[in-house]
Amino acid sequence: MLSQQIMNHTMHFITDRFDELKNNIRSLNTILTHTQPLAALAYPLPCTSKGMESEPVKYIAAEEHTGHKAVELAASCYQDLYIQPGYSQKSARRTVGVIWLSPAQNPTSITIPELVDKINAAKTDIENHIIQTYETRQDRFEALRAECPGIMTMHLYRHIRCYSEQNIQSIRFAWQRKDSLSKPVKKDLLLKIEEEFDRSGPEYRVPLEQLINRIKQTPGELLRIRRQVRVQPAANIRFDAGIKTVTAPMPIIIIQSNELKLKALTDFDAKSQRKIRSDKAVSEVIGSFGGVTIEVFSAR
Incomplete structure (x- = not known):
């Protein structure tokens, strides 16, 4: 009886939060696709085929898209929540990029940070609820799939990065090999x-x-x-207070009027030499x- 009550509560909670999540992503994408960015870059990375997760990555071509096409790719990435036939469920599909909007030129952009906060909160709420309610990995998998059929867990849980009026000076994309x-x-x-x-x-x-x-x-x-560890794209974000390096599997949204310098993502070549840290043991x-x-x- 108790387990059935837990299941009913879980179903209700996940369904409600997932519906809110999808609705807010649709609202975000509507705003983005009807807004003229100051700059937009997007690099959709090649997807990993099913069964090829352990193959070493030797080269990744960074195909650059700008302007409206970049915004469309960003919107597509944000709503990419489900497993796709033929592609790995263990390796995320990634679109590196940045969408820079001016609050002065695009007044509707000021609503974006709140939307992104709601989207990320829903993602966190679902993840925490699943972890706290079910002990085993298999139980968590089955509970999530029951309410969100076909969902790709790592896509559901990853957050959208959004920075608003924080006076970011530059964003430089790079490859992170750890x-x-x-x-x-x-x-x-x-x-x-x-x-x-x-x-x-x-x-x-x-x-x-x-x-x-x-x-x-x-x-x-x-x-x-x-x-x-598998190579991943990263963004080096320069603030007034210093540089912060973050992973960049989805386009970053920047809302500010101050000038922003962007450095493109280059191709990844495993043959290129890595810099050795001077303090490395x-x-x-x-x-x-x-x-x-x-x-x-x-x-x-």
């Missing part, structure tokens, strides 16, 4: 590699044995596992296993 670095449990890491060693043929045993011996000789607190790669590299950091 690594995920974690500290392994030494005995667990050794166990996994030793199990693989026992299953492997003679040609693979020598490097695995060398890796096992090196890990055994290394203090656990110095071991690290580095995993490559010194480490040595001692091997690779299961798609990650294993490193030893220098003791301080």
Whole structure:
């Protein structure tokens, strides 16, 4: 009886908030498509095909659109909430860009920040409700799909960025390449590699044995596992107080009269060299296993 009450409450809550979300997105897009921007850029990135999520990204072409076409692409991105046949459900479809509006030239633009706040609040409310009501990932998946058939979760939850009268000086788009670095449990890491060693043929045993011996000789607190994270577009936003870097999977809305400088997104080429930070800790790669590299950091 209690579980049925929870389900009924969840259905009512999600349906109401989702309807509000869609209505506010439609209102936002109506305003945008009937407004002349001071500048607009949009770069719809190639979509990831289903089953290709783990393939390394070597090159991404940044196809630039400006003016009214850029606004149309932004509106399409904001309302892209559902799974599309043939495309990955694990990798977001992304349109990088910016829509710059003048409140003086476009009076209706002053209503946009409130609309965006309502859209983002509805997204957060749905996500929090699902997480707080259901314990397992599968239960959350089924509850959300029951009320929002065909919904793509990562698209539903991602927020629209909107800045109003904050005197932004410039927005420069770039590609962000990060690594995920974690500290392994030494005995667990050794166990996994030793199990693989026992299953492997003679040609693979020598490097695995060398890796096992090196890990055994290394203090656990110095071991690290580095995993490559998929490249993503980012925006470096310069305010009076400094620069803020944010991810940019959807076009950013800027509402201000002050001058704004924009730097275009360039093509991504994995062959281009990454700048090495001067404060980066010194480490040595001692091997690779299961798609990650294993490193030893220098003791301080």
